[in-house]
Amino acid sequence: MEMEAVIGLEIHVELNCATKMFCDCPNRPGDEPNSNTCPICLWFPGAIPQFGRAALEKAALLCLGLNAELQPKSAFDQKVYYYPDLPKGYQLSQAHLPLSRGGWIEIADEQGKPKKLRIHHIHMEEDVAKLLHEMEGRTPISLVDFNRAGAPLVEIVTEPDFRSSYDAMEFLKALRAQVRYVGSSECSMENGTMRVDANISVRPKGTDQMNTKVEVKNMNSVRHVGDAIAHEITRQSACFQSGEAIILHTRLWDPEKKATLPMRAKFAGPCVPDPAVPVIELSAEWIAEMKKRLPEMPAARAARFSTQYGMTAEEATYLSAEPDVALYFETLIGEGIAPRTAMHWLTTQLMPALKEKKMELASCKVTPSRFAQLLSMLAQDEINANAAREVLTHLFDSDETPDRIVAARGFKQVSDPGALCSLIDKVLAEQPAALNDLKNGQAKAIGFLVGKVMQASGGKANPKMIKEMLAGKLDSYNQ
Numbered sequence: 001m002e003m004e005a006v007i008g009l010e011i012h013v014e015l016n017c018a019t020k021m022f023c024d025c026p027n028r029p030g031d032e033p034n035s036n037t038c039p040i041c042l043w044f045p046g047a048i049p050q051f052g053r054a055a056l057e058k059a060a061l062l063c064l065g066l067n068a069e070l071q072p073k074s075a076f077d078q079k080v081y082y083y084p085d086l087p088k089g090y091q092l093s094q095a096h097l098p099l100s101r102g103g104w105i106e107i108a109d110e111q112g113k114p115k116k117l118r119i120h121h122i123h124m125e126e127d128v129a130k131l132l133h134e135m136e137g138r139t140p141i142s143l144v145d146f147n148r149a150g151a152p153l154v155e156i157v158t159e160p161d162f163r164s165s166y167d168a169m170e171f172l173k174a175l176r177a178q179v180r181y182v183g184s185s186e187c188s189m190e191n192g193t194m195r196v197d198a199n200i201s202v203r204p205k206g207t208d209q210m211n212t213k214v215e216v217k218n219m220n221s222v223r224h225v226g227d228a229i230a231h232e233i234t235r236q237s238a239c240f241q242s243g244e245a246i247i248l249h250t251r252l253w254d255p256e257k258k259a260t261l262p263m264r265a266k267f268a269g270p271c272v273p274d275p276a277v278p279v280i281e282l283s284a285e286w287i288a289e290m291k292k293r294l295p296e297m298p299a300a301r302a303a304r305f306s307t308q309y310g311m312t313a314e315e316a317t318y319l320s321a322e323p324d325v326a327l328y329f330e331t332l333i334g335e336g337i338a339p340r341t342a343m344h345w346l347t348t349q350l351m352p353a354l355k356e357k358k359m360e361l362a363s364c365k366v367t368p369s370r371f372a373q374l375l376s377m378l379a380q381d382e383i384n385a386n387a388a389r390e391v392l393t394h395l396f397d398s399d400e401t402p403d404r405i406v407a408a409r410g411f412k413q414v415s416d417p418g419a420l421c422s423l424i425d426k427v428l429a430e431q432p433a434a435l436n437d438l439k440n441g442q443a444k445a446i447g448f449l450v451g452k453v454m455q456a457s458g459g460k461a462n463p464k465m466i467k468e469m470l471a472g473k474l475d476s477y478n479q
């Protein structure tokens with residue numbers, strides 16, 4: 001029997017607000033443990049939570065960026081359960097009236113066709129504290145860090161529209177790009193600012209059964225989400241085929257064992273309206289104002305890059321996936337660099353170099369204006385491509401302008417016809433076989449000779465001119 005998976009995702013995104021959701025403590029969970037706390041976020045009895053506008057605006061922009069409908073009325077509930085990272089016994093979350101309903105993300109499916117994956121709703125909630133498990137001598141101890149307690153979160157709950165690990169991974173990549181565009185979060189699974197739980201069930205292909213689902217947690221990269229889902233589909237399909245019952249429970253992904261393992265269930269209590277936090281009412285004017293603040297989103301930007309700059313769909317998607325890359329690309333064009341040159345040098349030279357050096361585009365020394373100066377020198381034949389690549393390596397760790405680096409290191413291209421002519425004659429004298437080929441009308445000798453002349457010039461000759469001059473010789477020999 002061929003099986004099919006039914007998958008839904010629940011994604012927690014930590015908003016990058018300066019302060020926590022219900023108090024003015026800094027929202028910096030990585031600081032010295034328990035340094036960013038106050039009676040509200042230590043959850044002392046009697047402390048009244050004060051809901052902040054910053055979290056509401058960041059959350060609202062995130063919802064709009066995911067095509068969701070902001071609700072005129074939303075409210076916080078107390079989600080009741082006790083755990084050492086939640087000593088007040090309840091979490092403030094929106095269980096009944098979420099901030100937004102609906103929404104979708106479009107991905108390209110495995111055949112390249114557009115596929116819309118729907119969002120059920122998006123709600124806001126406060127984060128819980130963080131538990132650290134350590135050893136004190138031979139005694140295991142658990143420590144609680146309240147820096148994260150009360151940090152602003154949204155939870156994105158999707159419809160069960162996903163059929164494969166591929167769908168889930170593409171959705172998460174697109175989600176991350178869209179949330180980064182609106183500026184609400186870095187959405188880094190590695191740093192914990194995006195956390196994903198997957199609900200997975202299986203059924204015979206072609207049926208519309210909704211079978212018992214299993215929740216999988218503890219994945220800390222998009223790749224792990226894909227691996228965990230693929231593993232769970234295989235495991236459940238085997239259970240289903242052998243007639244073994246699948247029971248509702250939660251499993252943890254173990255990246256070392258490459259398997260999901262059962263975890264003990266947490267007690268989940270009721271959700272009751274919170275009496276202290278006022279209902280959030282959004283006016284139509286406020287929603288319209290937020291819509292105006294929405295930037296051009298990745299799909300729209302990719303479409304524009306295709307039509308405005310003649311990029312292929314693949315190039316346009318790459319250039320628009322990250323807001324800082326898109327901005328860098330357009331800044332280069334603004335500095336007078338041809339779009340194709342900008343695309344080529346950004347994608348084949350600058351981005352790979354940054355990756356290798358583990359640097360960020362926004363904070364590296366190769367600013368768009370310095371990079372544009374370099375590419376202008378290349379376009380004006382002042383340097384050749386080899387020299388431009390060399391100069392680029394110096395731009396990463398020097399504040400010198402590209403033209404000074406070129407002058408100081410002797411990268412200037414040799415374009416003087418006389419100098420090139422004597423170089424060519426010298427090389428031809430050393431390469432009698434290639435000279436013979438030229439005399440016999442063999443055009444393929446030109447490529448070889450260009451390389452040799454470049455070498456003889458120490459990489460500084462103008463390759464375009466050498467090629468033209470050699471082609472001229474070929475013609476003159478064969479008239």
Ligand SMILES: [Zn+2]
Pocket residue numbers: 020023024025036037038039040041042150
């Ligand atoms: Zn606080």
